[in-house]
Amino acid sequence: MSQPILELKGVHTSYGVIEVLKGISIKVEPKQIVTVIGANGAGKTTTLMTISGCVPIQKGEILFNGQPIHRTPAHQILKMGLAQSPEGRKIFPRLTVKENLEMGAFTRNDKAGIQQDIEKAYHLFPILKDRQKQLGGTLSGGEQQMLAIARALMSRPKMLLLDEPSLGLAPMIILKIFDAIQELNREGMSVLLVEQNARLALKIAHWGYVLETGTVTMSAAAQELLHDPRVQAAYLGE
Amino acid sequence: MDLCLFAEFSFQSLSQYVLNGLLMGALFALIALGYTLVYGIIELVNFAHGDVFMLGCVLTYFLCMFAPEYPTSLIFIPLLLLIVPICCSLLNITINYLVYRPLRKAPRLVPLVSALGVSFVLINVGQMAIGTSPKSIQAQLLPSETNQSSANRETENATRSNEASEELTRPRRSWLTWADILLIGTVIPAMTGLALLVKFTKIGKAMRATAQNPIAARLMGINVEFVIALTFALGGIFAGLAAVVFTLKITTIDYLMGYKNGLYAFTAAVVGGVGSIPGAVLGGILIGLIYSLGAVYIGGAWVDACIFGTLIILLVFRPSGILGTRVREKV
Numbered sequence: 001m002s003q004p005i006l007e008l009k010g011v012h013t014s015y016g017v018i019e020v021l022k023g024i025s026i027k028v029e030p031k032q033i034v035t036v037i038g039a040n041g042a043g044k045t046t047t048l049m050t051i052s053g054c055v056p057i058q059k060g061e062i063l064f065n066g067q068p069i070h071r072t073p074a075h076q077i078l079k080m081g082l083a084q085s086p087e088g089r090k091i092f093p094r095l096t097v098k099e100n101l102e103m104g105a106f107t108r109n110d111k112a113g114i115q116q117d118i119e120k121a122y123h124l125f126p127i128l129k130d131r132q133k134q135l136g137g138t139l140s141g142g143e144q145q146m147l148a149i150a151r152a153l154m155s156r157p158k159m160l161l162l163d164e165p166s167l168g169l170a171p172m173i174i175l176k177i178f179d180a181i182q183e184l185n186r187e188g189m190s191v192l193l194v195e196q197n198a199r200l201a202l203k204i205a206h207w208g209y210v211l212e213t214g215t216v217t218m219s220a221a222a223q224e225l226l227h228d229p230r231v232q233a234a235y236l237g238e
Numbered sequence: 239m240d241l242c243l244f245a246e247f248s249f250q251s252l253s254q255y256v257l258n259g260l261l262m263g264a265l266f267a268l269i270a271l272g273y274t275l276v277y278g279i280i281e282l283v284n285f286a287h288g289d290v291f292m293l294g295c296v297l298t299y300f301l302c303m304f305a306p307e308y309p310t311s312l313i314f315i316p317l318l319l320l321i322v323p324i325c326c327s328l329l330n331i332t333i334n335y336l337v338y339r340p341l342r343k344a345p346r347l348v349p350l351v352s353a354l355g356v357s358f359v360l361i362n363v364g365q366m367a368i369g370t371s372p373k374s375i376q377a378q379l380l381p382s383e384t385n386q387s388s389a390n391r392e393t394e395n396a397t398r399s400n401e402a403s404e405e406l407t408r409p410r411r412s413w414l415t416w417a418d419i420l421l422i423g424t425v426i427p428a429m430t431g432l433a434l435l436v437k438f439t440k441i442g443k444a445m446r447a448t449a450q451n452p453i454a455a456r457l458m459g460i461n462v463e464f465v466i467a468l469t470f471a472l473g474g475i476f477a478g479l480a481a482v483v484f485t486l487k488i489t490t491i492d493y494l495m496g497y498k499n500g501l502y503a504f505t506a507a508v509v510g511g512v513g514s515i516p517g518a519v520l521g522g523i524l525i526g527l528i529y530s531l532g533a534v535y536i537g538g539a540w541v542d543a544c545i546f547g548t549l550i551i552l553l554v555f556r557p558s559g560i561l562g563t564r565v566r567e568k569v
Contacts, residue, residue: 054456078459090454092447094563103447106440107459155459 003066005030005159005190006051006082011060011070013043013050020046022214023060026192028159028207033181033191035201035222037235038211044194045087047211048161051192052084053077065158079107081158085165087194089148093137097128100136100147104154114154121150124180142173149180159190166197178204198235202226210235254413255530261418261487263526264425268480269503270510270518271432272330272473278449278513279469281346285353286333288500289360290474294326294481295491296367298375302485305377315379315486319424323478330474331467339463357497364493372492379486380416417487424483428476429519436515445469449513502529505549511562520560524548 006028013021020043028034038044049055051062053074062070069077083104092100101121105114122129125146131139139147145165152160162181166174174197182204185191195201201222202208208225210218218225225231272287298318305314333356341349436442448455448465456462484499485491502525510521525545532544552559 052457054453073461074456075459075461078457084457086454086457090451090457092450092454094450095443095447099443102440103443103455103458103460106444151458 002030004028004063005065006192007061007063008047008051009061009063011047011050011062012058013046013055014058015046015055019058020214021050024211024214024216026209026216028190028192030190031185031188032206033185033193033204034207034209035193035195035205036209036211037195037198037201037225037231039235040196041213042211043214044211045163048084048086048163048192048194051077051161052082075107078155078157081156082161083152083155083157083159084161085145085148085152085163087163088167089141089144091136091139091144091147091151093135095136096133097136097139097147098132100151101128101154104151107155113156117154117156121153124153124183125150142169142177145169145173145177146180149177153184157189159192160184162191162193164194164196166195166200174200198231199226202231255534256527257413259527259530260523261421261526262529263506263523264421265480265484265487265522266499266503266506266525266529267519267522268425268428268476268483269499270506270522271429271476271515273504273507274510274512274515274518275469275473277507278515279445279452279466280338280342280349282338282349282353283504284338284473285350285500286356286360287330287473287477288498288503289357289364289496290326290330290333291477291481291484291499291503292364292491292493292496293329293360293367294322294478295485295495296364296493297322297325298482298485299368299373299491302375302377302379305379308378308381311377311379315420315482318482318486319479322482323475326478326481327471327474330470330477334467334470339466361493361496364496368491368493370493372490374490375485380420415487417483421483421487424479428479432472432476432515441465441468502545505545509549509552509559511559514559514561514563517559517561524560 004027006026008024008026010023010025011021012019012023024043024047026034026036026047036044036047046055050057053069053072057070060070061068064077064080064082067080069080069082072080092103095103098118101118102114105117108114122132127143128146128150131143136144136147149160149162149165165177165181169177178200181191181193193201193205202225203222205222208220208222209216210225210231218228218231220228226236269288269291272290273284276282276284276287301318301321305311337352337356338349341352436445444455444460445465445468447458448460448462452462455465503522506521506525507518508521509524510517510519528544528548529541532541536544
């Protein structure tokens, strides 16, 4: 097997005295979609925030392309090619759609390339083109999610971290967004997808992890998890 | 200053007071920008800001001791407008680095109380520098106003017999002083520059993005600590510009002036909508007008009551200020 693009080794993270991640290990192979499923409060968002360098790590190691990044500040992690579309979208409400996209390209200086990538984003999500002069805060939830993903792509990342892209959206919109994720993956993007909607996530993922109160309890090929009776009972409602 | 035209209403004197109010308002607005910029980014009411302004005035006072004679002093003014803002901005960056930055993750009340502490420290520094009694600038940097006013006085004497024309000449005496022109020439480019910076440049957009969502800004690769430092630097520059212009216009300084003018400016920021840049300018002008007109038509002793009364009334009906956006919490 090739070197994993992202590897977490025994990662511990806590908020004050509350330990959220209790030594989790996750591997993402290049050009794969890996999903982390789990209930509310299992530590999924904390996992992504720790990877992105927004939450300090207590113990353990995070390797990106073999390089340790767990002591690297957030803005440098992004520069290395690891972008995140955060939970709850977190778009900039009083910047226009286009300015939001430009912020995604903050670390880049190639104007022509940025313009090209904005066009690419409009191609991926055509509705954003119609909305480009509108303020981010005026978009619907689905449009905001599309903007959040498009914005994350603007740094030309090697890998994308997606936190709950289906949260609070209508089924039609969710399908559109998951189609886009698959399309990105076909073009070679590695994806770490965190989802509460386990069925949907496992359907498009290659590999899956189950996270329960800060510990990885299962790890298997996504198809396998989809048919595992324990997963079905706990997360798929069967 | 000579006899005031207490309650003697005329449109010409009114226009003079309105003008004075606008000028003072522009000064308050410059200081208010420092409050509003910092609040916009880290939601801290930087109580020390007014005292950074005061130390800027103190520095201007000392630098004026080395001022050459008029008219060579005219070259000295741009130098003041360069040195003092740079010093104020370095001071502001240092305060941020030493005091506020280590408290970034602390509950919001902690940096707030620390800001009060910094304010006291700066007041004491000012007191050590110039003592407790007010100080006046001795040097004459700007063209003298006396020629102009003595000329007016002659006209006035000549027309003394004619009551009607005296009414016309009197307010004309000090329509715009040279200090006022300096004020206008400083404030307008400074504010235009800030507006352009925030609206169009990449770093300006990064400032707005950080203010709107600091976590997302970090995920965009924006170095949030750098943006915060830059914000303090900008606030310092505006405090420094205000300090130079204020010192040359009012010519008297004291170590407590930062407290009072800072409070006016902070009120201006809140009235306009704290966190909003146009709001700070609008609020500054409004407070300046109340300051000037209130002193004449209501009475000098009531100025503070008028200003803070306006604040209270406005906050009752529009808690987010005139141009402030109501923050909508969204899950």
